[in-house]
Every structure is written in C-alpha cells, then in structure tokens.
Amino acid sequence: MAVPLDVEGLVGQALQHSPRAVAKLISLVEHAHPQLREVARALVPHTGRAQLVGLTGPPGVGKSTATSMLISELRAQDKRVGVLAIDPSSPFSGGALLGDRVRMAEHATDSGVFIRSMATRGHLGGLSWATPQAVRVLDAAGFDVVLIETVGVGQSEVDVVRLADTTVVLLAPGMGDGIQAAKAGVLEIADVFVVNKADRDGADATVRELKQMIAMSRRELRGHYWRQPVVRTVAARGEGAAEVAGVLAEHRGWLDSHGELYRRRATRAGGEIEAIALHDLRAELGDLHGGDLLAELADQVVRGSLDPYAAADRLTRSLRG
Amino acid sequence: MAVPLDVEGLVGQALQHSPRAVAKLISLVEHAHPQLREVARALVPHTGRAQLVGLTGPPGVGKSTATSMLISELRAQDKRVGVLAIDPSSPFSGGALLGDRVRMAEHATDSGVFIRSMATRGHLGGLSWATPQAVRVLDAAGFDVVLIETVGVGQSEVDVVRLADTTVVLLAPGMGDGIQAAKAGVLEIADVFVVNKADRDGADATVRELKQMIAMSRRELRGHYWRQPVVRTVAARGEGAAEVAGVLAEHRGWLDSHGELYRRRATRAGGEIEAIALHDLRAELGDLHGGDLLAELADQVVRGSLDPYAAADRLTRSLRG
Known part of the structure; x- marks a missing residue:
C-alpha cells in the first residue's frame, strides 16, 4: 500500500x-492521485494572484521561440514565470518533449522560471480536466505570470488557452488565405494578436489584414470596448518583447477595471466544477448494477430494440435510485 | 410555433x-432538433447492416482524393456509399465546404452516393455527440458502406473515425520522421494502412517502415491476430482502389468471424448512451436552484473559500434531491 x-x-x-514541490503537485494532478481533492483544498486559498496568459497559433509561427522571448522579458521585470506547454496528443504529432527540452535549455538554471509539458491524451473532456488544476498549482506557488501554450490545431487545443485571463494569438506573414479563412474563429478567441517573423515579406500585409478584421468586428463587453492590439515581433532576435509584455499588462488592467476579470474567472470556475461533477457522475453510471446496466443497454441498442436516448433515460433514472 | x-x-x-429525407434527418441530428429522440427511435430498428469505415491521416496525404477513389470502386461493385466528412473546426482551419464541393462534383449525379460535411464545433464532447446519430441515419437509409473521414490533427478528430468498424489510416511517402514519431498512436488506431502517392520517391521506404512497425506490434484479440495490411495507392489515378476495397471486405469478414464486430459496436453504443446521459445530467446541473447554484459555487471557488471538488460534490448531492 502506498x-x-x-x-x-x-x-x-x-x-x-x-x-520540486511544484513539479510533484502537477504530477499528482496529471495522474489523478487519490489525494487530489486534498491538494485542491490546500491550494485554493492561495490562488487568484497570477496573471494567466494563453498563447496559441497555427503550427510553424514560432510559439516556442515567442514563449522563450516573453519569459526573458518578464524575468527582466523580475516577474516569476510558470509555463504549461500543452501537447495536443494527436497520434500523428508525437510527444512534446523536444519543445520542452529546447526551451528548458535557456531558462533551466533560472529558479524564477518553471516549465512543464503536459500530454492530455485520455483525459475526460480532453484538456479540460487536468490543465486548470495545474494552473492552480502554479498560481498558488506564487508565479506572477502563468503562460499556457498550445498549438491551435483543433477546437479542444484552442479551448485550453481560454483557461487564461488573456489570450494571445500568434500569426506569421505568408499564411495567405489562412487568415482570411480563419478570421471568425481567431477574432473570437484573441485578446492580443502577435505577428511574429515580422522581418519577413508580407508582414505589413498581414498586420493590415488583421487590423481591418479587428476594425470590422468591434467587440463589445457591456458597453466597454477592448480593441485587440496587433504587435510585431521577431522572437528569434528578441524584438518586440517589451511591447508584448506591455499589452499583456494593459489588458490585465482593462480586465480588472471593468469587472471582466472576475466574470471570466467565475465562468471558468463554473466550467471546472461542472467537469468534475460530470466526471464523478460518469464513474457512477458505469458502476450501476455492479457495472452491468450500461452493457445491457448497449446490447439492446446494437440489436436495434432500444434507441440510445431511451437507454440514456433508463441509465439516469437508475442513478437517482 | 414550429x-x-x-x-x-x-x-x-x-x-x-x-x-432529401436523408439530408433532412442529418440536419435534425446536427441541430439537436426537439424531435431527435423520436427520430432515433424510428431509425434504430433499421440499423446494423452497413459497414462503417473510418478514414484518417495527417493533412496533405490526399484523403479527399482517396475517398473519391474508394467511392468509385464501391459503386463499380454496385454498393451504395454514404460519406460523412468531419471538419475538425479549428479556428485556424476554416470550414470544410470546399472539400465537400470538390468531391461532390464527381459523384453529384449518382443517386447511390450521399456526401455530407459536418462541422462539429460547439458540441459537447466535440465529435462524439452528433456523428453517431448521423452514421445511424445513413446506416438505416440502406447505404452498404458508410465512410467517416476526418483529418488527424487532434485526439478528438481521431476518436471520430473509431466510430467505425474498420479504421483506415492514410499516409504518404516523405513524411520522414513523422511516421517514427507517430508510430505508437497510429498503430493503435489503424486496422488498415494505405500509403497514397505511392509513385513518389520514398514510397518503398515508407511501406517497409510501416511493415516493420506492424511486425513488432502483433495485436492480439482473444487469441486472434489481425495483421494490419499495407496497401499502396495512387488515388489521383485510381490505382489501388480494388485492393483497398478488398482489404475492407476482408477485415469485415474477420470482425464477423471472431465476434469482434459485436464487441466494437457494443462498446460504441455504451459510449453513446453514456454521452447522452451526461449531456442530460449537465443540463440538469445548470438548472439547479433556478440556475443559481452553479454560479454561487463558482463564486466561492474564485474567492478561494471552496475548492472545485468540494463544489462539485455539493452540485451532485443537490442533483439527487
């Protein structure tokens, strides 16, 4: 026995x-340790101080390099930085370990930086399960900024950066029709746009296109407008780092002054509570009648004698006893 | 009132x-029409006859062309073919409408073919919600083969093809380290490998690499082995179509003869019942105390006075009355 x-x-x-303690707590969270509830209870009174920043974008725009640049800038401002690099876990994409190591190299000896890759495969609801708990660990551990980074390849990968207070969407010149095709979705999630590799041909056009999109959309939040800024960077040379850090601070101030920070966090907490409740209910559904009820209902659906909605009704009725 | x-x-x-009726029923399913339960009840006695084939692979391997080739081959065998093209709905990927139209062009006038693109954004559990219902429509409507096609960019996109009896993974030469990196995940989901663009340099190496991976893995199912075949195609010229159709028929026979077809379908039906039950329970959780309980609990979590697990416990207790 353990x-x-x-x-x-x-x-x-x-x-x-x-x-070491931070790493151990995140591992507990990732592996749904039996004492997970105890961990959450001990952490939660110490949370709420960190700025949570999501960073996403399509493959190849330089997310790792931009993250590393942003870490350096925030460190120069004496801020402690925690990073969660989320691996979308496609069977075709392999692991995220390489990115982890590459980034680690530069900041490995800095005790004010903590970087962790998380694979999310097999979790209920994909990324929604373990990530908020890991964010909570870093928040409680006194990191001033927590960066949540993931490649924007699927809906669930994009959802994860919305665990953040502020979402940064990274793009690069030469994506051509990509931006046009993507504009609705990208506009919806971004608080800040960063055009990386801004020394390349086409950077002006990309920035112009983005600004046109933004001008047309005008997001309103209870009468308050946040016009999404577009920042140019050349992350490989550290250019634009101060500007990115500046708009992040500005957005945090804007969120605070309009009550929007609380609203975003309450919405997220509600989603998290709901996800945990559904996870527990799911386990109970599987255990009904000694684990046999679901199998019996499934058999009837396969044989065509019961439709899945009627089967689901029987299952939830049985849950209530 | 409607x-x-x-x-x-x-x-x-x-x-x-x-x-027209098939298209209308799929639309009902996609939009969670109030009469959805009635639709499912009317359909389910007519299901179970179609062979459900999932088709996935990384971007750029020629999934649309391969699908079109397979349709032509199955039509030549006088089989009716239904196709669901699933759009992963990343904000960066845009819609799936183009692919739909391109494929439609070739088979648009063939009454034995039905092609439908489905966007899945915003559904609970991503793809898991509407897709099985749409598959059920096509199965009941007497299509001999139902192809479920999606690009393999994230876990949820790959999960959807596992709604099928037989999963085909499409690869192409020159993916280099991609196959190596991906091998564990790809081996796990594939029943059949197709190496498309087999007239290109590197095709022999890709096939050899796959066969080595397969030889090392030896999947066992209760003492029965299915060694995943590797088929070469040049889909743009229709080469290899008969071979692909042949291994699909062979796999169906193998599934049947070992009771594995029933087991796969029962597992899927169980998952579907569970998903519907959880969807209904989620709606109930949100409605507790006139919709206020979840918001109150979320407030306490944000303020650090309650952890999300304890909050979830209160929520599920309240559900039981």
Missing part, C-alpha cells in the same frame, strides 16, 4: 517556491 | 433511399 502523501507539507514547500 | 415534423414519414422516405 504511504499517504504529506499534502500539507508539499503545498507549504510549493508556497515557498520549491520547484 | 409545426411538428412528420418523423415517421421522413424516416420512411429515408428507408426508400430519398436523398
């Missing part, structure tokens, strides 16, 4: 900035 | 192969 963890001790060490 | 649909009439027309 020895129970000293959760209180571990959380205490994380609050004191121990990277 | 006039109630004549569900029985519509399903009757679909059973008589009316493409």
Whole structure:
C-alpha cells in the first residue's frame, strides 16, 4: 500500500517556491492521485494572484521561440514565470518533449522560471480536466505570470488557452488565405494578436489584414470596448518583447477595471466544477448494477430494440435510485 | 410555433433511399432538433447492416482524393456509399465546404452516393455527440458502406473515425520522421494502412517502415491476430482502389468471424448512451436552484473559500434531491 502523501507539507514547500514541490503537485494532478481533492483544498486559498496568459497559433509561427522571448522579458521585470506547454496528443504529432527540452535549455538554471509539458491524451473532456488544476498549482506557488501554450490545431487545443485571463494569438506573414479563412474563429478567441517573423515579406500585409478584421468586428463587453492590439515581433532576435509584455499588462488592467476579470474567472470556475461533477457522475453510471446496466443497454441498442436516448433515460433514472 | 415534423414519414422516405429525407434527418441530428429522440427511435430498428469505415491521416496525404477513389470502386461493385466528412473546426482551419464541393462534383449525379460535411464545433464532447446519430441515419437509409473521414490533427478528430468498424489510416511517402514519431498512436488506431502517392520517391521506404512497425506490434484479440495490411495507392489515378476495397471486405469478414464486430459496436453504443446521459445530467446541473447554484459555487471557488471538488460534490448531492 502506498504511504499517504504529506499534502500539507508539499503545498507549504510549493508556497515557498520549491520547484520540486511544484513539479510533484502537477504530477499528482496529471495522474489523478487519490489525494487530489486534498491538494485542491490546500491550494485554493492561495490562488487568484497570477496573471494567466494563453498563447496559441497555427503550427510553424514560432510559439516556442515567442514563449522563450516573453519569459526573458518578464524575468527582466523580475516577474516569476510558470509555463504549461500543452501537447495536443494527436497520434500523428508525437510527444512534446523536444519543445520542452529546447526551451528548458535557456531558462533551466533560472529558479524564477518553471516549465512543464503536459500530454492530455485520455483525459475526460480532453484538456479540460487536468490543465486548470495545474494552473492552480502554479498560481498558488506564487508565479506572477502563468503562460499556457498550445498549438491551435483543433477546437479542444484552442479551448485550453481560454483557461487564461488573456489570450494571445500568434500569426506569421505568408499564411495567405489562412487568415482570411480563419478570421471568425481567431477574432473570437484573441485578446492580443502577435505577428511574429515580422522581418519577413508580407508582414505589413498581414498586420493590415488583421487590423481591418479587428476594425470590422468591434467587440463589445457591456458597453466597454477592448480593441485587440496587433504587435510585431521577431522572437528569434528578441524584438518586440517589451511591447508584448506591455499589452499583456494593459489588458490585465482593462480586465480588472471593468469587472471582466472576475466574470471570466467565475465562468471558468463554473466550467471546472461542472467537469468534475460530470466526471464523478460518469464513474457512477458505469458502476450501476455492479457495472452491468450500461452493457445491457448497449446490447439492446446494437440489436436495434432500444434507441440510445431511451437507454440514456433508463441509465439516469437508475442513478437517482 | 414550429409545426411538428412528420418523423415517421421522413424516416420512411429515408428507408426508400430519398436523398432529401436523408439530408433532412442529418440536419435534425446536427441541430439537436426537439424531435431527435423520436427520430432515433424510428431509425434504430433499421440499423446494423452497413459497414462503417473510418478514414484518417495527417493533412496533405490526399484523403479527399482517396475517398473519391474508394467511392468509385464501391459503386463499380454496385454498393451504395454514404460519406460523412468531419471538419475538425479549428479556428485556424476554416470550414470544410470546399472539400465537400470538390468531391461532390464527381459523384453529384449518382443517386447511390450521399456526401455530407459536418462541422462539429460547439458540441459537447466535440465529435462524439452528433456523428453517431448521423452514421445511424445513413446506416438505416440502406447505404452498404458508410465512410467517416476526418483529418488527424487532434485526439478528438481521431476518436471520430473509431466510430467505425474498420479504421483506415492514410499516409504518404516523405513524411520522414513523422511516421517514427507517430508510430505508437497510429498503430493503435489503424486496422488498415494505405500509403497514397505511392509513385513518389520514398514510397518503398515508407511501406517497409510501416511493415516493420506492424511486425513488432502483433495485436492480439482473444487469441486472434489481425495483421494490419499495407496497401499502396495512387488515388489521383485510381490505382489501388480494388485492393483497398478488398482489404475492407476482408477485415469485415474477420470482425464477423471472431465476434469482434459485436464487441466494437457494443462498446460504441455504451459510449453513446453514456454521452447522452451526461449531456442530460449537465443540463440538469445548470438548472439547479433556478440556475443559481452553479454560479454561487463558482463564486466561492474564485474567492478561494471552496475548492472545485468540494463544489462539485455539493452540485451532485443537490442533483439527487
């Protein structure tokens, strides 16, 4: 039998900035450790201070390089930075370990930086399950900024960056029709646009196109407007880092002053509570009648004698006893 | 107020192969029409006959062309073919309408072919919600083969092809390290490998690499082995079509003879029932205390006075009354 963890001790060490304790807590979260509830209970009073920044964009725009640049800039401002690099876990994309190591190289010896890759395959609801818990660990551990980075290849990958207070969408010149095709979705999720590789041909056109899109959309939040800024960077040379950090701070201030920060966080907390409740209910559904009820209903659906909605009704009725 | 649909009439027309009725039923499913349950009840006694084939692969391997080739081959064998082209709905990928139209052009006048693109954004559980219902429509409407096609960019996109009895993974030469990196995930989902663009340099190497991976994996199903075949195609010229159709028929026979077809379908039906039950429970959770309970709990989590697990417990307790 496993020895129970000293959760209180571990959380205490994380609050004191121990990277080992932070890493261990995130691992607990990822593997749904039996003491997960105890961990969440110990962490939650210490959360709410960090700025949560999501960073996404299509493959090849330089997300790793931009992340590394942003870390350097925030460190120069003496801010502690936690990074969660989320792996979309397609069977065709392989692991995220390489990116992790490459980024680690530059910041590995800096105790004010914590970088962690998370694979999300097999979790209920994809990314929605473990990621908010990992964010909570970093928030409680006193990181001033928590970056959540993922490649924008599918809906669930994009949803994860919306765990953040501020979402940065990274683009690059020469995506051509890509921006046109994508504009509705991208406009919806972005608080800040960064055009990376801005020294390349086509950068002016990309920036112009984005600004036209933004001008046409005019997002309104209860009478307050946030016009999404477009920042140019050449992340490989560190150009534009201060501007990105500047608009992030500006957006945080805007969120705060309009009550929008609270609204975003409450919406996310509601989603998280709901996801946990559904996870627990799902486990109960599978256990009904000693685990046999679902199998019996499935058999009837395959044989064509019961439709899946009627089967689901029987299942939820049985849950209520 | 909307006039109630004549569900029985519509399903009757679909059973008589009316493409208009089939299209209408899939639209009902996609938009979660109030009479959805009635539709499912009318369809389910007529299902179970079609062979469900999933087709996936990374971007650029020629999935549309391969699908079109396979349609032509199956039509030459006088089989009716239904196609669901699933759009992963990334904000960066735009819509799937173009692919639909391109494919439609060749088979548009053939009453034995029905092609439909489905966007899946915003559905609970991503693709898991509407797709099985749409498959059920096509199955009941007497299509001999139902192809479910999607690009393999994220986990949920790949999960959808596993709604099929037989999953085809399409690859192309020159993916280089891609196959190596991807091998674990790809081996797990594929029943059949197709190496398209087999007239290109590197085709031999890709086929050899795949065969080595397969030889090392040896999947066992209760003492029975299915060694995944590797078929070469040049879909743009129709080469290899008969071979692909042949291995699909062979795999169907193998599934049948080992009871595996039933097991796969029962597992899927169980997942579908569970998804519907969870969808209904989720709606109930949001309605508790006149819709206020979840918001109150979320507020406490944001303020750090309650952890999300304890909040979820209160929510599920309240569900039970």
